[in-house]
Amino acid sequence: MIQMFNVSKTYANGVKALVDVNVRIHKGSFVFLVGPSGAGKSTFTKLIFREEAPTRGQILFDGRSLVRMRDSEVPFLRRQIGVVFQDFRLLPNKSVYDNVAFAMEIVEASSKRIRQRVPQVLEMVGLGKKAELLPNQLSGGEQQRVSIARAIVNDPMLIIADEPTGNLDPETAQEIMNLLLEINRRGTTIIMATHAKDIVDSMRKRVIAIEGGRIVRDEERGSYEQERGVIR
Numbered sequence: 001m002i003q004m005f006n007v008s009k010t011y012a013n014g015v016k017a018l019v020d021v022n023v024r025i026h027k028g029s030f031v032f033l034v035g036p037s038g039a040g041k042s043t044f045t046k047l048i049f050r051e052e053a054p055t056r057g058q059i060l061f062d063g064r065s066l067v068r069m070r071d072s073e074v075p076f077l078r079r080q081i082g083v084v085f086q087d088f089r090l091l092p093n094k095s096v097y098d099n100v101a102f103a104m105e106i107v108e109a110s111s112k113r114i115r116q117r118v119p120q121v122l123e124m125v126g127l128g129k130k131a132e133l134l135p136n137q138l139s140g141g142e143q144q145r146v147s148i149a150r151a152i153v154n155d156p157m158l159i160i161a162d163e164p165t166g167n168l169d170p171e172t173a174q175e176i177m178n179l180l181l182e183i184n185r186r187g188t189t190i191i192m193a194t195h196a197k198d199i200v201d202s203m204r205k206r207v208i209a210i211e212g213g214r215i216v217r218d219e220e221r222g223s224y225e226q227e228r229g230v231i232r
């Protein structure tokens, strides 16, 4: 679904955030992006969302070139991608229901469709009974569930999650991971940037490790760190 060919990104200040990246991410897969702070993980996801353009190379999303894509087509690309952040980024003055409905209003869904779909999605993330509350009346884990509901409500092909468990205690983090796994099982591709070693090591999904802008490791059923000399 995503292919990068010799992709490099140098920011205007000369920082080489990505260097000669080649990668292919298949539809329906679950991928962890790991690496030290400043390695280039966010830049990698920003290229897919067309928030940044590569300096060199080619990127295909579902067969379409993001390099050649016109600005006027970017909103259609972004409809295919749901984004989840560490700090939730909910609208503080809107209810849980309205936060999720808003994502559908932006894509001009009919009010009938919104009334059908929002309760379904809130039920799926376990917030069926909290629709009328405001974000500050929810726990961190519940706020992240709202943000996941908002990300999936338009049924995107891909979810990009940037440190989605970074603000959560381990148990709540695990619940959020279970939810993301369930979404992945239903067919949505997930790319998750994280520093959560325990989560990556327990899930045994594909791990792409980036350091200094380069992919230094890419393993199916991988772990957070390179395993050396492990006897199984």
Ligand SMILES: Nc1ncnc2c1ncn2[C@@H]1O[C@H](COP(=O)(O)OP(=O)(O)OP(=O)(O)O)[C@@H](O)[C@H]1O
Residues within 6 Å of the ligand: 011, 012, 013, 015, 016, 017, 035, 036, 037, 038, 039, 040, 041, 042, 043, 044
């Ligand atoms: N808009 C920008 N302009 C200039 N340099 C940038 C910009 N965005 C990121 N960088 C630099 O590019 C490099 C890669 O940054 P990036 O945010 O992709 O790393 P990261 O792996 O996501 O880090 P973290 O784990 O801290 O989120 C860093 O050196 C960063 O300072």
